[in-house]
Amino acid sequence: MKKAMSLFLILCLILLNGCQEDEEEIVILDTDYVFTETLGEEIPITSMEIPYSETIGNLDNFIDIFKPKDINPIYFTDSMIKTHQVIFNFEHTYPMNEMSIYNPQLDDSINMAQVTIYYSLNGNEYKKLHEDYTLNDGDNVISLDQLLIKSIKLVFDTNEKQISFSDIGFYLGGGYIIKEDLEMSEAFLRYDGWTGADGIFSFDMNNGGDQIGVDHQTTGFVFSDTFVGEVYENNKLRKSSTMLNNSFGYLSHDGAFNRDQLSFDYPETEEGATTPIVPDSYIGTTARNLLSNDGLVPSYDSNGLLTNENTGTMWLSNEIDNEITISLPQITTLSKIYIWNYNETPTLGTKSFKLYSSLDGVSYDVIDTFDIDQASGDENEPCTLEIDLNLLQTKYLKIEILESYDINQVGFGKLLLLDKNNNYVFGEASAAVENTEISENEESARLWIQDGVIINQKLYVFPILVKDTVDLFEVTDVSMIEIPIENERFAYEDAAYYNTSLMSKTNDGGVIYYGAGLMDNTQNDGYIYIYGYKDLFGRNLVVSRFLPEDILNMNAWTYFDGENWSNNINDSAPLINHVSAELSVTYMAEGPYAGKYMLMVMEDTSSGIISYSVSDTPNGTFSEYTQIYETDESSLYSGVFSYNAKLHPNLSTYDRLVISYNVNTVNVGQLNDARIYYPRFIVMEEVNKN
Template sequence: MKQGDLIKKLALKQGNHTIDLDRIYPIGEIKGVTSYTLYIENKKKTDSNYANKVVVELDKETEVEIYLGLGYVALEEPTWTNQFLRSNGWSGGDGIFSFNLDTGEDCFDQEKESNTLFIFGDTFVGRSDEKSHKRLEPHLMINNSIAYYKDKKLNFKVNELSNGSITGFYHLDPKFDKVGTTAEELIRDRSQKKFGYLSGYHPKDLKLTFDFHKERTFTHLEVENYFNPDASFLYKRGFKEVEIYGSNDLKTETLIQSTTFKPNESGKEIQKLELKGQYRYLILKGISNYNDKQFEEGIFGLKKLRFYNHKQEYKDIYASASSTLLEEDEHSWIWLQDGAVVGDTLFFYPFIVNSDLNQPEGLQFRIVDITLFQTKIKNGKLDFSTTKQKKAPLLKKQGLTEYMFGAGVFANTAQANSLNPDGYIYLYGCKTTWGLRELIVSRVKAENYEFFDDYEFYSNGKWVTEISEATGLLEHVSTELSVTEIREGHLKGKYLCVFTYDVNTPEVAFSVGDSLVGPFSKPQTIYITPEQSIYKSTTYTYNAKAHPHLSKSKKVLVTYNTNTYSFDHNMSDYRVYRPRFLTLNDTEREWKCDR
């Protein structure tokens, strides 16, 4: 089929009739009707030409002919989908992202098949009964897995240890899994217990070290000294006499200034101190605190520190202390997100996730931070011995709104073979307010992707350094998605965003942008997923996205995830939890549709 072909023809009597179509089509000409209305499911469509149901009005008995218009038609791809239905070993995962390991090209219309890496989030491993479909106990779930795809064959991999046990390939570094009164509390936006930083009792040579990961220029520092709303007199834990040093190697330290931090008796005192110089590390040495004869305790405390270069507040900091009163494991884990290949390195931005038992089954988690993983590619494979990670300050909550990045990545680089490379990595995310998710975008030069204070955020037509100024580009997106350059056809030069409408609904949707920052067209539902009606119970689908280097501009390979909120349901049917594949077919070209 192609644009202008007949979708359906039928003879109807005078009156109103509902015509059901076998899938969602872009509707072209409709012949023989007085008037018509388009629907997707039961939603009336007045702002697009897509429909899987047409209500027509006829003033006489006639033949009605519905023709195909210009746009996309989604077709199931069972050959792809069935490769992920496995009853032994790897037996289901979500969070599917794909990467070109040969060249890093991440674009449509590649001439030859490349060596592809798939990465997955939570993964079932074990044996299942193909007749009853039950997962057989013991059935394991690990945090992540991978698969290599080459010559149309998939090779699934789990991390098998020397003793035969299995685990994920990626784990959160324990130093990023700490809560308590650590130095990190001074710089992080999220702080659960609001204790700030507290040293141990009577520390010797108390030192706080702040690593900015590369040499940075400083103009000033803001200090909020210690305050605890439960007892106002605890302000006496606050730092008093302080020495601030700068260093670029932690071997040679330069005294920047000796100063006095003001007490914070009200909890609202913010002290601004001039801080001149260029350093990678800043070291704060606590000489004395506000303890006195009426309050002798020996603990040093601080509430917040903020470091600036003029208006830019630095966020990409690792903070450590020579003495800490309370430090505990938070028992976090990671969920993988999108990334890109730069040079010979794969990098991506996983969520850091905690348990939240106050939520219903299947949703007992909360996203608390984001991290960056980097792994070298050697001989077409990941060399996990080279993996590095660091915290990524790409999540911020401000009032009722949350900003977070990593949902999708577009590398507008020569290596990625984009049409108009500018050397930037564009990192997409979500701005969420009262459950409504809007697309937001940041960018960074490819060579600086690991330095988050070099990231810029798109805000009403300009690029800024503050994450909470990012403005929405497109509503109703999902927490995983894709934005890809269209290289051929009637949309050449524009950008295709693929997502699930409102994250976990049956609606696979797309939007077309004039540029990487929009404007984007209104979301267009292109496919209704059938899995909820097939597997019943609490089955749901979520997080659709395109896989550019496996696609053509006129035949875009898309996945969506399928899961269930019930763990028992997942154990009862191994067919549920796995990705499904579609193609979005441009009606400008001829394509086969089995109807």
């Protein structure tokens, strides 16, 4: 009996929910009105929802844009809750200047006296704009502050009498309309071969550069983790799959866009698809570790403390009769060299060595012979040996190992070179005999591709090196890979791998990573700007710049310190908080922000909120964020999230800006659904002014 009564009550609630009684049908004559997305026009309402109230009136007639304002009112009678709520939905997200409400003076009802107005970017989560806004009889015009709005919700108190209003209108403001680019998004939902990826970056394969609206024949893409296999078209589930750590793609601009213009590129062997860009050059106990940031805190600092775990952080060789060569990009005046001895097992450290210098890499002069103490093996090991180089001019240094504390192996922890201004100096380090063994956590090491820039028909990208940890994974370094472009394709099999100083752990506890976004600004000031972020009390934007000819000379790069440009990465100043791990900064030569630089992010990396900020210069000051779109892919499953938004200048025109974001899930099993893991696209279309 109780069960039957419960079912009866539920049925009553369902019937009451949103119950509307139609008036006698009113015929509304069409006019020649066409919504042209021009400033000041009335925006068509696509749907109207009244979730809790009983109403009288025809909702379709009420939202008909041709309806005269004084006919077909909506009457609100009863509500399941203490208020009436009305939701108006729109086809796209519009910048709204104002709204109008018409309160008729009717004998059978009272007018809406006060209303609280909420707005939403996605129709799910609302923010309050006006609270208890007082309405008059007749016409009411309410400012919407040029906000971007996808849905509007009105909330007003119930009354013993029925409440009515007979018209509402919403009017287009200036700026950008935000639309979902379903055609582009669905083109990346593939069923055979390449079947999804994240980390999408795009490049003009013909001209290079990052200018909006430049005609070109082919856009190139680089992706990070990539699915290859087959997907059932009917239910979008994966039939088979292989995960690659990165891949490439191309979009041909031959005629109007269609999905067949997309193609994808990765090596294929008899065993199947393989990852094109692999981390082999960056793992193991090789000499390249000596100049890297990994394991030294703070990084690139003579006061840095060295870890006692050699998980690809130090140099170790099975050959004591060995030598290390350091090659600098150019002849440099050096003041000091700091050396940390091998610290995982101190008895494997170097005991004595001879130091040489050279200007040409052929003829070397002896500087001196040095003894060096063992490291302690402690978790935070200070510098073991400081050598004064007396303003030595050199391009090459060579360390000849004379003796080890062990009879079979020899190692060093870290090296740090300082120039005459006490700036650290970066170069390439190699050993005559390298140890190719890798640590356990490097067995699954991988490169996730970040952004890049094309210089002289070569793509330079800045992947992060990822190693697994007990809990999840850790980014340990940022590298640079040079990929030739041949016949509008990436010749990744001929790639050259370089080390960089683009990651640093700072003395305030932060970590700096560069490569999240690059902007070729050479047409304006001659520089290429590389953006990154500092993780400390949030994720803060940082910026460095270099001339194109200095792409391989890290010592010529400078970092904005808030006022000037410094040679030290640790001086990188935070420009704006809440950025994402992938982002874009784009020069806007035309449009509402002509002459400014637009930063595009997903706030806090994975909030689902896509926002932009503008600045007069590439290095700030950046404005407060303007939120433009809130993703809804989380509705697919619990655990699905979106992240890393960016603008693609090579896919954009000034009246149509193309933005992408990624979709993933915390539940690995859900990745069997191919609808989750592929790029999504939205566009910003400028409001017509005439």
